[in-house]
Each structure stands twice: as C-alpha cells, then as structure tokens.
Amino acid sequence: MNAKRHVVIHPDLPATAAAIAARLITAVLDAQAARGQASIVLTGGTLGIASLKQVALCPAVGSVDWSRVNIYWGDERFLAADSPERNAVQAEVLLSVLDGHGLDRGRVHPMGSSDQYATPEEAAAGYAQLLAEEASHEGSVSLPIFDVLMLGMGPDSHVASLFPDHVGAAATGVNVLTVHDSPKPPPLRVSLSFEAINTARAVWLVVAGVDKAPAAGIVLGADTVSRERVPASGVSGTHGTWWLMDQAAAALL
Numbered sequence: 001m002n003a004k005r006h007v008v009i010h011p012d013l014p015a016t017a018a019a020i021a022a023r024l025i026t027a028v029l030d031a032q033a034a035r036g037q038a039s040i041v042l043t044g045g046t047l048g049i050a051s052l053k054q055v056a057l058c059p060a061v062g063s064v065d066w067s068r069v070n071i072y073w074g075d076e077r078f079l080a081a082d083s084p085e086r087n088a089v090q091a092e093v094l095l096s097v098l099d100g101h102g103l104d105r106g107r108v109h110p111m112g113s114s115d116q117y118a119t120p121e122e123a124a125a126g127y128a129q130l131l132a133e134e135a136s137h138e139g140s141v142s143l144p145i146f147d148v149l150m151l152g153m154g155p156d157s158h159v160a161s162l163f164p165d166h167v168g169a170a171a172t173g174v175n176v177l178t179v180h181d182s183p184k185p186p187p188l189r190v191s192l193s194f195e196a197i198n199t200a201r202a203v204w205l206v207v208a209g210v211d212k213a214p215a216a217g218i219v220l221g222a223d224t225v226s227r228e229r230v231p232a233s234g235v236s237g238t239h240g241t242w243w244l245m246d247q248a249a250a251a252l253l
C-alpha cells in the first residue's frame, strides 16, 4: 500500500460530489494562504462535472479569491470550442458562476480546440508551450505547480485520456500528448502525460458508480500493476494521492 495514498468513501454520488466541492474550496484557500495563488487541474466525467456543480452551489464559494486561481485541464476532446462534449464547455456550469466571484478568465486555460488548431498535435504543442510560459512566471521549469489535479476514471481504468494499452499510456518525455482512435469517443483527444500529472502536489481520483468497482479494486488491491495496462495505477501526487469515491465504486475494495 502506498503510504501517501488515501481512500475516502462517501455514501453515494451526490454526497461524494458535495464532499469533493468542499475539499476543493478548502484546498484552494490553503494554497492561496501558502503561496498567494492556487492552481487546479479540472477533469471531465460524470462525478468530475457533478463536483464542479457542487462548488458553484457551495455556500463557501464566495470565501475564495477566484481572481487568484489558475485553472487547467487534464485532458480534452479535440472538437470545436463550443462542443458540449468538451470538458471545458461542461465546466462552464461552474466558471460562469465564478465570473460573479471575480474569476480572472485570463487564468483559465482550456486545451486547444479544433477551430483553433488544424491538428491535435498542434493543440498539444500549444498547451505544452502555455504550461511552460505559466511555469516561467512561477520560476518553475516546463510545468506550473499544480496544487490539486483532479482525474475521473473510466470503467476501463483510463485517467485523463490515457487509455489501457494505448499509445498515450506508453508515452515518455512529453508533458502533453495526443490520442488518435480513442477507445472512448470522440477519437481525437489531447491529454497530460503521466509525467506531467505526477508533478502535481495532490492528485485526486474522483470515482463513482458500480461500473468503476472492478478497476478500483484492481488498482487499490494490488501491490504492482502496470500503468500501461491499468492507467489509474500510474498516477500519484508528490504530497499524496486521494481516492474520493462513493460506496458503489468501492464495492470491491
């Protein structure tokens, strides 16, 4: 068992989403108290978006200075910027509320879309460059300090757009990569790599639903699992890794 791995189990998806929202607000406040700003990496997915909705509804949302929060994404579908399938578009359920709390849209950094870039490769290169520029403002090299990096997990154990036995899960030496022929539609995607994800201080896997139980059981039950075969086993935060789950997803732990 990884000493820095924490498993927190909530009764159901709504309770998990509300708890994640409260935890995210607290983490942002703590980061701002320590460093003056906070950087968070958002995910798409069922629980990921439900959690963002709960942040918007949380009474404590106004306690954060949202003008000092940098927002990134762990993966994105390479589609038109206004496609409802894009994680960044789905996150508008929160971002539009945060506009009323001083959110600085200049600090919101979605991955590139198909109307900005001709190919996902160009979008990936553009995001890698953006990350490097943001890192340089912080005195870091190539990647900003991510205080919290959220990841959903698919039933197949994919995280971000790193799919089992797929090229992205085998990639090394890059921070941002492209996926063609994604096993889950849409086929073209852009994703942070394992190397980039694993620089985050805290990695949160947000996982709900009985369909996730087999993959969660494998990752949390086995000492050694190949990250290429089971991508969720290959992510960790430098300060800790939190599995924030509902009881259904935890059924086989």
Ligand SMILES: O=C1O[C@H](COP(=O)(O)O)[C@@H](O)[C@H](O)[C@H]1O
Residues within 6 Å of the ligand: 043, 044, 045, 046, 047, 048, 075, 076, 077, 087, 151, 152, 153, 154, 155, 159, 160, 161, 184
């Ligand atoms: O394709 C994706 O799926 C995962 C998980 O989605 P879920 O609906 O099964 O929770 C998500 O984390 C990822 O960001 C997204 O691109």
